[in-house]
Amino acid sequence: MLALVSPHVDEAFMRIALSLADSPRACILPNPRVGAVIAANSKIWGSGFHRGPGNPHAEVEAIRDAESKGYRDFSKATLYVTLEPCCHLKKRTPPCAPLVIEKNFSRVVISTKDPNPEVAGKGIKLLKKSGISVDLGCLELEASELNSAFSKNQIQKLPYVILKVAMTYDGKMADDFNSSQWITCDASRSIVQEIRARADAIAIGARTFDVDNPSLNARLPGETLKRKIILFGNPKRRISTSKAAKSNGAESILTLRSKTPLRAQIRQLYLKQNVHSILVEGGAKLASSFLASKLVDEVILFYGRGFLGGRGTHGFFQTPMKASLSKMIPLRVVETKLINEQDVMIRGFTNVHRTH
């Protein structure tokens, strides 16, 4: 075998760390998704990832894993970690940078700095001060995207917003008969359950709540997760007997009726209600409000069925003002998926939150 060039080796191990970081099926906010790999001479000694609040950090998991396999001397090993090791003491778990120093690692490769401007770089500084060689920026874009929700929380003190829309190929969310037919196929709707698990709250408009009476929990294979429900407007349906209340608990439903601007409302959700990420599920009015207020970070579009036609009243994004191509909300697409020759899923970002 040819000797591998170092940047490629670094990327290969970091890719594994990134994939580990993304293991948790559910939202682990307010914590970041982090993965770590310990390697020496192109061999993996140990790996780990952070499972969420109250659980050990990825670095600790990786060190424990390596030690459980009999590795003790890390002086010739490299630690790959997708986020800068922490140095603060405010957490339930001990800080990682001092542990990395104590374990005598000679080199640490890091994808991204901590996005919180008050701590960014301090963990790295600590490592460097103790003589550890630190390389920053390996697969930085991928790592930033993985923690775009965490970054938004840290930097803007706002929940991360994912907009999900299911529509026909001509962009319509419904027909003129309030038909209850699904636009997308079963397989697409299973993906929606996974997306729900990734957010900690689901936003829905009163009309959709009244008409569809959706459960709004995340039904994963082998596990059903309750979500917080944010109900916008004045529903006619009784909340306590709704499927959403039965599935998630009546206390999980927060109703928002205020005339306060949307941005201020969702900031309050972040600051007072522990809402770190919101999946906006519908209908068109709510989707349009979030888009027009420039509050959407990530978009997951499902196009399905075919072409509906009609008189232009069921477009998924409608605004009262004149539309201008020069003032569009841009989309950077990162993923497309063809599902059963029937639906197409498109995932992209409207705002990009880099960690620095």
Place this chain on the structure above:
Amino acid sequence: MLALVSPHVDEAFMRIALSLADSPRACILPNPRVGAVIAANSKIWGSGFHRGPGNPHAEVEAIRDAESKGYRDFSKATLYVTLEPCCHLKKRTPPCAPLVIEKNFSRVVISTKDPNPEVAGKGIKLLKKSGISVDLGCLELEASELNSAFSKNQIQKLPYVILKVAMTYDGKMADDFNSSQWITCDASRSIVQEIRARADAIAIGARTFDVDNPSLNARLPGETLKRKIILFGNPKRRISTSKAAKSNGAESILTLRSKTPLRAQIRQLYLKQNVHSILVEGGAKLASSFLASKLVDEVILFYGRGFLGGRGTHGFFQTPMKASLSKMIPLRVVETKLINEQDVMIRGFTNVHRTH
């Protein structure tokens, strides 16, 4: 190496024949796209494809290719051909089935019958009568899709219709300011040139003709192809000085202003004007007419830029009647392509024309 199982060998060679069949960049209608491979003992002796009217058929090309490499005795060879060899004498080229018999092939593998109901199966019958072993149906769906335009012509005596739409991710073709900005990126617009080459006529509405003054030729790398232009409605712009006339020749522009139903109009184009396939390029009114009249066979959607919003007046498919999910025009998607993280191309079929 393991001995390959025969159906897999057949599919492997037929896949090569299919890929050869699809070589011509430009429309070769009224003729079908056909490819042929001659193989024996898992080795390719020769291959060829049909280049269009007046050129040799794929079988002839493949036999010539094999003979030029010194092969003479085809009695142990198999001929793979994507369409049933012809047996009629009305063409400029001699019929292929008698040639295949004359060359003493022991086996012929065919994807699809000739879609023309008057000739379908006659070539196969001729081959079988002379003792050749014939297998029909290898990669039949792929071969049918490749010649969906040819089949439509043969069976329905109508041009094949491809609808191309470029729109925002919320399904709008234009904004409220008649902005001349492109919705899609350069790379997508190059793909549109290739799509134009594949049709023999481009349909456009008078308003788009007036506002955009498009050239409507097919600008391929190293080659620019003239197309027939079908202009619907009453243009204000003088045709003789339009870019479309300059690029394609004034005689290439056919104007249609009649109140006759669209289906009857395009049948006349097929019967009287040698129009075998039409690419409908815009605007929304023309696209909507073709869709609503169920005249569209294939759809190529480009989603680009982002989200426009507006008051619902620029949807690409609008109809005066109430919209009903149960009466939608279905789309079977066969291809998606992410272009520069910006645009998504989706290709699919609304009607499927099988060759039998």
